[in-house]
Amino acid sequence: MGGLVTERIRPGVEFVPEAAAAFRRAEAQVIAEFGRPIDVNSTYRTWADQMRMFEDWSRYVAGKGPRPAHSKAVHPSESFHVSGLALDSDDWRVPRIVEILAANGFIRNRLHVPGELHHFEYIRARDTNYGKKVDDVSADDVWKYPVKGRPGGPVPAIQELADAKTAAQAVRDELAPVTRGGKRVPMRQDLADTGTLVRQVLAEQKATTAALRALATAQGADPDAIQDIVREAVKDAMRDVSFTVDIE
């Protein structure tokens, strides 16, 4: 112990730099093929942590303590976990991932020990990709990058992009120009013109009614009866009006 330099890839995933580089390579490949990172149960352990596990295991074997939650733990001086070279992963059940890990030097080197199927050790001489770099972000990672904050959970970036395009098209359709008398007019202009027209019609109608009432009074007729006749006439007229608007 002491003087060991380790590299933390993410919480709970820590190796010496050589093994960390190999793990990154293997994980980039797993993400590209499986769309998820490598399952990790345990990697680097401090001497003290390993000692505690070793003592718990020794007590259990001697019949003096309960079975620990972990598998057999060796003395820290023998442990590849303490050397920052070991990986425990449930992905030992996925043959293709075992193959990817092996190509990058992570070998299941304790298969002769019962209960150690999940244990991989980094062996530089077996690392067929030693020294090769990983593009931190491959194109595949970018397309599959999960975009959060959407109802129903994260979606891959490519889906988000497609959805944004669809939404933009819907907005374009909504705001499409209106054809008025063979002329294309922006929808907002058409709305403004319609508002102006409605106000003009209302003003004219008000003026006409007032004029009719004045005329009726001057003629000695009943202005209310005249107004009712006008109302009925307007209703009839409205029945015949139909609106035609072309939207592209």
Ligand SMILES: [Zn+2]
């Ligand atoms: Zn292990």
